[in-house]
Amino acid sequence: MSPIDETEGVALLKRIAAKDRKAFEAFYYLYAQGFGRFLMKLLKNQDWVDEAVNDVMLAVWQLAERYDPDKGRLSTWLFGIAHNKGLKLLERYHRHREDSLEDYPIEFDGEDDGGSDNHEVGHMSSGNPERTVMGWQLGDAMAWAFDKLSVDHQTVIELCFTEDFTYQEIADITGCPINTVKTRLFHARKRMAELLAKKGFKLAASEEVFL
Amino acid sequence: MNKIDRNQRPEDNHAEIAGLIPWYAKGTLSEEEQEIVRRHLESCGHCRQTLSECQTMAQAPPTVQTEWKPSPAHFNRVLAALDELEANEKLPAVELSNEKPVKKQDKSGFFRRLAALVSQTPALVRWTVVVETLAIAGLIGFLVLPSQMGSLNRYGFETLSDGEPTDRKVANVVRIVFTGDMSVKDLSELLKETKAQIRQGPSAVGAFTVEVAKDNVPQAMATFRSSKDVRLVLLMDQSSVE
Numbered sequence: 001m002s003p004i005d006e007t008e009g010v011a012l013l014k015r016i017a018a019k020d021r022k023a024f025e026a027f028y029y030l031y032a033q034g035f036g037r038f039l040m041k042l043l044k045n046q047d048w049v050d051e052a053v054n055d056v057m058l059a060v061w062q063l064a065e066r067y068d069p070d071k072g073r074l075s076t077w078l079f080g081i082a083h084n085k086g087l088k089l090l091e092r093y094h095r096h097r098e099d100s101l102e103d104y105p106i107e108f109d110g111e112d113d114g115g116s117d118n119h120e121v122g123h124m125s126s127g128n129p130e131r132t133v134m135g136w137q138l139g140d141a142m143a144w145a146f147d148k149l150s151v152d153h154q155t156v157i158e159l160c161f162t163e164d165f166t167y168q169e170i171a172d173i174t175g176c177p178i179n180t181v182k183t184r185l186f187h188a189r190k191r192m193a194e195l196l197a198k199k200g201f202k203l204a205a206s207e208e209v210f211l
Numbered sequence: 212m213n214k215i216d217r218n219q220r221p222e223d224n225h226a227e228i229a230g231l232i233p234w235y236a237k238g239t240l241s242e243e244e245q246e247i248v249r250r251h252l253e254s255c256g257h258c259r260q261t262l263s264e265c266q267t268m269a270q271a272p273p274t275v276q277t278e279w280k281p282s283p284a285h286f287n288r289v290l291a292a293l294d295e296l297e298a299n300e301k302l303p304a305v306e307l308s309n310e311k312p313v314k315k316q317d318k319s320g321f322f323r324r325l326a327a328l329v330s331q332t333p334a335l336v337r338w339t340v341v342v343e344t345l346a347i348a349g350l351i352g353f354l355v356l357p358s359q360m361g362s363l364n365r366y367g368f369e370t371l372s373d374g375e376p377t378d379r380k381v382a383n384v385v386r387i388v389f390t391g392d393m394s395v396k397d398l399s400e401l402l403k404e405t406k407a408q409i410r411q412g413p414s415a416v417g418a419f420t421v422e423v424a425k426d427n428v429p430q431a432m433a434t435f436r437s438s439k440d441v442r443l444v445l446l447m448d449q450s451s452v453e
Contacts, residue, residue, distance in 0.1 A: 021290070028286055036279035049279050050288070057289045058296060142271040161269045166239045167231075182230040189233070189264065203264040 006074045010067075013074065017065035028057060034075070034163070035082035041158045042086045042151060048093065055085040072172055076165065080173040083155065090151060138201065145195035153188035156181055224251070229258055236265035382422040384410075384447040385435070389419065393440035401438055405431035418443075 009030060015023035032053055039049045059081050067077055146154060155174060159165045171178045193203055228251045234240050235248045252259050329337065385407070389398065402408065406427050412419035423431040428446065435444040 032281040040279040054289050139271055160233050164237055185233055203267045
């Protein structure tokens with residue numbers, strides 16, 4: 001998530017607390033895409049995400065006066081609401097996430113990379129067409145593996161790697177202790193690696209890392 | 212968060228530091244934590260591998276279906292929901308008639324609460340309460356309605372003092388002492404023969420007070436006196452004897 005100037009968001013929220021609908025609209029266009037993308041990762045359904053975003057915005061309207069900047073960032077507060085609404089929607093619609101491992105959108109053709117069935121993926125390099133192609137396939141594989149995770153695992157991965165929240169903020173958003181957040185992320189990464197391995201993908205094993 | 216103790220051995224801090232690597236990969240640790248993890252990575256190959264995996268995950272390009280975009284159409288739906296929310300908040304309590312609906316709601320609310328309480332009660336407890344209630348109701352009925360439930364007539368018993376009460380204006384009183392070995396059957400037959408009814412007794416000395424119809428006194432007295440089961444018979448109301 002690209003950083004948003006929270007000063008503007010906090011100012012808008014104060015006006016929303018005074019029932020200013022213009023501020024409400026501005027707030028919507030400023031923040032809805034961020035937590036909407038997060039909800040899409042969890043719910044995987046456009047209609048459900050529409051409904052969840054709707055619920056979040058109504059909650060913002062009702063709870064605007066309760067936000068205290070001293071207690072945390074606005075995005076943390078907002079994502080906490082989005083997380084709760086997303087989970088409630090999932091419970092309501094009884095989503096089942098036991099999909100078949102064979103439900104994979106793209107089959108990798110081993111001949112395309114010289115006959116190897118082992119796809120060891122390094123870091124992305126935009127100047128290399130082959131890596132760009134592999135990047136697309138990795139993205140699909142990652143999306144497929146991500147979809148197989150539990151909601152809790154998806155949440156921590158998304159909040160850490162996509163939304164750039166600290167572990168303390170993730171703990172605040174999910175209402176869990178910090179150690180629980182760390183443990184969940186550990187198991188989520190481990191599960192992702194197992195799922196990717198089933199499809200012949202392996203996360204980088206090289207020790208050449210950017211410290 | 213468990214603070215990383217700089218005085219601890221590196222292997223003791225390893226688990227704590229390894230848990231921070233995802234956030235190190237994203238650059239969202241504090242400066243102090245970032246430095247601690249960086250120095251640890253210089254000497255730990257395992258954690259460097261973990262870091263590599265986290266960086267790959269962080270750099271994986273998003274797929275199209277994960278995007279959600281706000282739109283004027285969607286925002287209009289948000290506003291419509293907001294209008295409905297505010298309309299419901301402003302709606303006053305509606306009274307459809309001059310009646311007092313509160314009590315009615317209380318009743319329905321009471322029964323609803325009662326139903327909720329019953330549903331929360333275990334089945335065994337519910338059945339126990341039902342059985343106990345029925346037993347208590349049966350006992351109360353037995354006590355309150357003795358003529359219907361306490362009578363022994365339906366079992367075929369007939370007491371010696373049963374029968375319609377004799378009109379005292381047309382009856383004489385006789386005191387009788389029966390023999391000790393007289394059976395109930397013989398006594399019942401004797402009373403029927405003399406058209407007499409026992410009204411009291413036996414007393415402490417074994418005497419019975421018997422009523423005999425006035426128009427049958429002589430015959431009854433003669434029958435009593437001739438019976439082998441009668442030890443003593445005495446007509447109490449001499450004025451009635453003809």
